[in-house]
Amino acid sequence: MSAPPEAGPSRRLDGVRILVTRRPEQADDLTRHLNELGASVTEVAAVAIEPPEDARPLVEALERLEGYDWLVLTSANAVASVSRALRSLGRGLPGAARVAAVGPATAAAVREAFSREPDLCPGTEFRGEGLVDAFTGTPVAGRRFLVPTSDRARDVVPVALSARGAVVDVVVAYRTVAPADLGDRLGAVLDAGIDLITFASPSAVENLAAVAGGRARGLAAAVIGPVTERAARAAGLRVVAVASPSTVDGLVRAVAERLGRPEPGPAPPIGGGRGRPG
Numbered sequence: 001m002s003a004p005p006e007a008g009p010s011r012r013l014d015g016v017r018i019l020v021t022r023r024p025e026q027a028d029d030l031t032r033h034l035n036e037l038g039a040s041v042t043e044v045a046a047v048a049i050e051p052p053e054d055a056r057p058l059v060e061a062l063e064r065l066e067g068y069d070w071l072v073l074t075s076a077n078a079v080a081s082v083s084r085a086l087r088s089l090g091r092g093l094p095g096a097a098r099v100a101a102v103g104p105a106t107a108a109a110v111r112e113a114f115s116r117e118p119d120l121c122p123g124t125e126f127r128g129e130g131l132v133d134a135f136t137g138t139p140v141a142g143r144r145f146l147v148p149t150s151d152r153a154r155d156v157v158p159v160a161l162s163a164r165g166a167v168v169d170v171v172v173a174y175r176t177v178a179p180a181d182l183g184d185r186l187g188a189v190l191d192a193g194i195d196l197i198t199f200a201s202p203s204a205v206e207n208l209a210a211v212a213g214g215r216a217r218g219l220a221a222a223v224i225g226p227v228t229e230r231a232a233r234a235a236g237l238r239v240v241a242v243a244s245p246s247t248v249d250g251l252v253r254a255v256a257e258r259l260g261r262p263e264p265g266p267a268p269p270i271g272g273g274r275g276r277p278g
Helices: 024-036 056-063 076-088 104-114 128-134 156-163 182-192 202-216 226-234 248-259
Strands: 017-020 040-043 048-050 070-073 098-101 144-150 167-177 196-199 220-223 238-242
Touching (some): 017 024, 024 040, 024 248, 048 076, 056 076, 056 144, 070 076, 076 104, 076 167, 098 104, 128 156, 144 156, 156 167, 167 202, 182 202, 196 226, 196 248, 202 226, 220 226, 220 248
Parallel strands (some): 017 040, 070 098, 070 144, 144 167, 196 220, 220 238
Antiparallel strands (some): 048 167
16 A cells, blocks of 8 residues: 655645546555545446466466566566466466566565565656666666566567567466446446546556447546556547656646645634734
8 A cells, every 4th residue: 555645735636526447456545545635536447357368378488487587567467467377386486587567566566476576667657668768777688588468568568678689478467358337337427427537557548438439538537647648538538637657646646736726724813913903
């Protein structure tokens, strides 16, 4: 659980109706911080995680994990999928394995799943481009990389590493799909009225837009970073806040700065503080 975010100069979100589209197990911090600022929060997951249609490539890659120089993890979901697959094999993460994580949330998942720190993590830009930059100065040519990822993930990391001479194996570790009840739950929220929708991934944007159809156009959105921002604009959403950095705390700050109201200060003394009233 993260610490309460610094949400600007005591800005409140009282009465702002916000839809959080993260899955329940990942929405806790975001929902809690928004509630603490006075927002009225509804959670409707726009993404569900499913196993890959064919799990053999992931299992076979993990069986030869000792032969890789780096395990590159680009989401907490990838960490969870790898951890489950290793447990099913009765194995743990090899002690000599070097692990790269795309950002703080993924690094936290690595610590929880494997009881160790990642060997490499971006300092500021918590997306594929930042992870690639984090490898600057690290020997890459001729090294073997395993990248377990989503079926809908961008190819920024494997393409960039391959261009530097790395040998990269990409395997699907999980699928991101739309929840079966998304249409009904989203329709009920839109009928009741909403001021803002938060998105933490392009797949959440795409799933919601596909279900909402024309009702998605013009809805106000706050997004966790530039990749999700591009997906939201392409879907016709009206992006009003972009997290910087691309973290939950960054998203809360962006929402508070864009939609928050200054918190009232103490009432001035009678007479404006200029002395006793006459």
